[in-house]
Amino acid sequence: MFFSIIIPVYNRPQEIKMLLDSLQLQEYQDFEVIIVEDGSAFTCDDCILNYKNQLDVHYFFIKNVGQGFARNFGMEKAKGEYFVFFDSDCIIPLGYLKSLKKAIKDRNLDAHGGPDAAASDFSAFQKAINYSMTAFLTTGGIRGKMKAPEKYQARGYNMGFSKKVFDTVGGFIDPNRAEDIELSLRLKKAGFHLELVEEAYVYHRRRNSWKSFLDQSYSFGQNRVHVSRFHPEALQFIHFMPSFFLGGWMLAVLFLLLAMSLYKWLMGLYGIWLLLVFLDASIQEKSIKVGLLSIFTSFGQLSAYGLGLITACWSKTFQEKDG
Template sequence: MKLNFSIIIPVYNRPNEIDELLESFTKQDFSDAYEIIIVEDGSDNSSEGIVEKYTSDLNIKYYYKENSGAGMSRNFGMEKASGNYFIILDSDVILPNTYLSSVKKALIQNFTDAFGGPDKAHESFTPLQKAINYSMTSVFTTGGIRGKKKSVGKFQPRSFNMGISKEAFDTTKGFNHYKVGEDIDLSFRLWEEGYETQLISVAYVYHKRRTSIKQFFKQTFSFGTARPELNRRFPSTKKITYWFPSVFILGLDLFLILAIFGYWQFLMCYVLYFTVLFLDSLLQNKSIKVAYLSIITTLTQFYGYGLGFLKSFLFKSSE
């Protein structure tokens, strides 16, 4: 099968990020023709001027549509695409120069109708962005499900860095209307249709993520609320590990209360955990500040996801 890539990028009020992403496309060590489709999802702050800067260097198509969310915008872009394999990226990523060649090589060696790739922190990112990246990718926080090949069974691609064949898109009709968890929902429906997914570990992106603790909390809270809904729609995918953040924060709150009454020894397991976390982050990031922030971002992640999960589990969403 000859691969003809169409790159689908939804964007909402983030022209500066699109500038960085398109710049990274100009540095790809990839000689095959491909197209980039930018879908402006009802933005007030348009990216059209930024896109025009790159039209002489890249094959770009720009579309503006009413706001409908990232999932529907990705579907819109895939409907407009001319390729037979779609690569979907978030606007807040930057590509290493080997990204497209790594995807092509991996798919030639082991073709699957969908794939996902991991994310990393670029050396230029702020300490907070590096700490958030650590919390989202570390084996000690998420079990490595976002990119550690030995840590997963069937890989669930995430929409910040994933691919899907035109055939699989036509069969599944792409993303559902859900605002959160729509990529995992798509993975489950792909499996139901008999399509295979894979992790291409070398096809990583630099992911800038949220830039404040408040934004990161809101994002992880949304992730938490999505999981019970996914469990209801796909009961066979339930795992006890999804409860871990909720159990973690409930245990921490209980032990803090016990510490007030003098039973501080129960907190030692948490002290040990965060000590290991600090040292691991320090080893990976070579920065005491990032290691310290990693404790804060991990707490934020667990409280956000854990509270969102409990809310959705106890009070079923009307969506």
């Protein structure tokens, strides 16, 4: 068996059906599916029974330990040569595994990360979130549109590595604080070959509300600083750009309140950026509604991420002083 697909799930039984349906349609079929129920109150065991005759699926229930450690449990049970991780809210295009295996063999990969995208039937809000998290105007394309695929830091919703990697460097060392980025950096330092595989994309059906999206963006900023405790090089100048973005519009508001003309210059820059976001998202998704929503998701995401990074840096500085 080549692939072991490992899926941690927590209180999301409704999502597993769509994910398993997409796996059932894969063009490449040499794989097993390992579902690790991470202490859920609402389990998916009844749903999984319907796939016993269609997929080589294995279900485990464990106490709640967090997605990183749930993945570790799944790897311990896996029988395949190469482990692939998906989040439960992903839908997998039918050519995913076929394209991934070809990339592994052709490029001699030990590990990979893949991008996420919005399917045509996603809601306008889901498409706007996807745009704000993947567009060049918001994140610089670091989540899947890189010119240098070897620089990619894989994300847990769509990543994988060989059993040899797991046996050598171990699994995730944190349950849910950028554990995927930390492991990406660790295995690269160990000499393993990890690259972005653009054709191995997933449709990421995020179930965010406005609040949960902003909370998640805030935690992403904090998590970047957390990873830097293990890998100082993980925190680079580019990661502070959202903090500058946040500081810039706060200055503009301050200048406005103080009746200083500088606010016009700053507001003008932000206005141009918002217009570009609107146009780019509208064209990409062929929807003015998505374009309008993308203004708010992009603005909120960068501001929340920037605030999370600032507060985490502040806390880290005082902890180091106290230490």
